Amino acid sequence: MKTSRLLGPQRGRVALALAAAAALSIHAPAAQPPGPNIGIAVRDITPELPIRLAGYAGRKRPADKRDHALQVQALAMQNPSGERFVFVALDNCEVSHAFMQPVRDRLKETLQLEPGTVAVVSSHTHSAPVLDQTLTDMTQPPPADQERIQHYSRSLQNTLVEVVGAALADCQPATLEHGCGRATFAMNRRVYQGDQVVFGDNPDGPVDWDVPVLQVKGTNGTVRAVLFGYACHGTSVRSGDDWYVVSGEYMAYARQHLETHQPGAMALFLTGMGADADPAPRGRLLDAKRHGLELAGAVIGVLGRPMRPVSGPFKLAYDEIQLPLAPPPTREQLDKDAQSNDAHVRMRAAAYLERLAAGQPLPQSVPLPIAVLRLGDDLTFVLMGGEVVVDYSHRLKRVLAADHPWTIGYAYEVPCYIPSARLIKEGGYETDSSMVYYGFYGPFRGAIENQLIQQFESMVAQLRSHP
Numbered sequence: 001m002k003t004s005r006l007l008g009p010q011r012g013r014v015a016l017a018l019a020a021a022a023a024l025s026i027h028a029p030a031a032q033p034p035g036p037n038i039g040i041a042v043r044d045i046t047p048e049l050p051i052r053l054a055g056y057a058g059r060k061r062p063a064d065k066r067d068h069a070l071q072v073q074a075l076a077m078q079n080p081s082g083e084r085f086v087f088v089a090l091d092n093c094e095v096s097h098a099f100m101q102p103v104r105d106r107l108k109e110t111l112q113l114e115p116g117t118v119a120v121v122s123s124h125t126h127s128a129p130v131l132d133q134t135l136t137d138m139t140q141p142p143p144a145d146q147e148r149i150q151h152y153s154r155s156l157q158n159t160l161v162e163v164v165g166a167a168l169a170d171c172q173p174a175t176l177e178h179g180c181g182r183a184t185f186a187m188n189r190r191v192y193q194g195d196q197v198v199f200g201d202n203p204d205g206p207v208d209w210d211v212p213v214l215q216v217k218g219t220n221g222t223v224r225a226v227l228f229g230y231a232c233h234g235t236s237v238r239s240g241d242d243w244y245v246v247s248g249e250y251m252a253y254a255r256q257h258l259e260t261h262q263p264g265a266m267a268l269f270l271t272g273m274g275a276d277a278d279p280a281p282r283g284r285l286l287d288a289k290r291h292g293l294e295l296a297g298a299v300i301g302v303l304g305r306p307m308r309p310v311s312g313p314f315k316l317a318y319d320e321i322q323l324p325l326a327p328p329p330t331r332e333q334l335d336k337d338a339q340s341n342d343a344h345v346r347m348r349a350a351a352y353l354e355r356l357a358a359g360q361p362l363p364q365s366v367p368l369p370i371a372v373l374r375l376g377d378d379l380t381f382v383l384m385g386g387e388v389v390v391d392y393s394h395r396l397k398r399v400l401a402a403d404h405p406w407t408i409g410y411a412y413e414v415p416c417y418i419p420s421a422r423l424i425k426e427g428g429y430e431t432d433s434s435m436v437y438y439g440f441y442g443p444f445r446g447a448i449e450n451q452l453i454q455q456f457e458s459m460v461a462q463l464r465s466h467p
């Protein structure tokens with residue numbers, strides 16, 4: 001960047017190419033200490049059939065087919081000075097705090113990994129198994145299906161620990177390059193009808209069409225891994241027979257295309273902040289495959305053009321922030337809701353009433369893991385738990401523009417949706433009606449957006465090498 005600015009734009013491509021070569025061969029290694037060693041690992045997590053799938057309240061029965069294997073992949077980074085961080089890309093809708101507790105404990109026990117150093121990023125496919133203690137109020141699996149869910153969950157918890165260990169054991173020197181493409185199938189799904197916000201296609205609503213890409217090469221120049229992201233729900237499949245087919249959705253199809261294009265490399269998907277976007281068009285598995293093609297095409301385009309070198313060790317800042325909720329419901333309201341015709345409303349009220357009966361306080365806030373992972377001064381991953389709406393992605397990219405931000409949602413765990421101040425004012429699914437599935441009375445207070453942005457700004461400032 002610095003060299004090309006000195007040369008000026010009038011020299012065109014040759015000057016830029018020379019500048020890039022100079023930056024690579026002279027400036028980058030001299031300016032930055034060596035970057036992290038990188039390790040990768042993958043495990044198969046395809047469930048036995050039949051099994052209940054997560055993400056939609058409307059499914060009537062377990063899935064009895066699968067379109068391809070599900071995977072959990074890990075990419076580990078280890079600095080020359082020893083610090084470690086691991087991205088885990090998981091083919092599932094999401095994981096809860098309760099589901100992750102035994103995994104966190106074992107990562108600490110067996111690998112001495114502190115909270116925050118392993119970020120499980122769920123792809124948010126809506127065609128993968130229901131997990132124990134995760135969004136179970138939404139799907140309400142009958143007792144007959146419980147045993148299989150328990151069994152799959154225990155096995156996945158073991159595999160998560162195993163894949164992290166395997167990626168760390170694989171760490172070796174690597175070079176990193178970053179770029180960004182674009183795919184346009186994410187569609188804002190909030191449609192305004194009178195004073196209501198309903199589900200639909202809103203081509204005027206905000207979306208984030210960026211496709212960030214990080215290429216990892218070995219010292220011999222072969223591509224070992226390609227990290228890529230996109231900000232959109234994994235809901236291409238929404239009804240019919242395809243609703244009962246296990247699949248990793250558009251992200252997994254994109255991954256397959258990329259691994260065919262780049263044999264021997266592992267492609268890992270990191271979900272963005274697009275919780276108020278659905279793919280368009282949507283309906284069948286064929287739509288997921290089509291979106292996978294578009295996304296893979298965007299990534300391949302980036303890989304084929306000059307990319308920015310990313311150098312230097314990483315630094316991590318991790319925090320668990322408390323996001324305040326509106327005042328909890330009165331006892332009267334809870335008693336009324338406990339008689340509701342809606343089973344989800346009844347279950348939420350019953351859980352709150354149980355807390356009161358046990359002398360426990362009602363939830364006043366929701367804890368949310370957040371993190372910033374900065375590679376030298378070249379790339380800044382901004383990670384948030386929860387189903388994060390697109391306004392956060394846009395605002396973080398604006399306020400952190402000079403830091404080359406890459407925004408990631410569904411990281412660590414998902415307690416509920418994380419709406420912006422605008423959405424909290426407007427209402428609708430991401431603000432109000434989704435909360436019942438997560439067992440909370442909401443909504444959040446409008447101040448949570450500024451609280452989060454300020455916290456991220458201060459974390460990034462802490463990690464900058466230069467003031």
Ligand SMILES: [Zn+2]
Binds near residue numbers: 124233275387
């Ligand atoms: Zn969702």
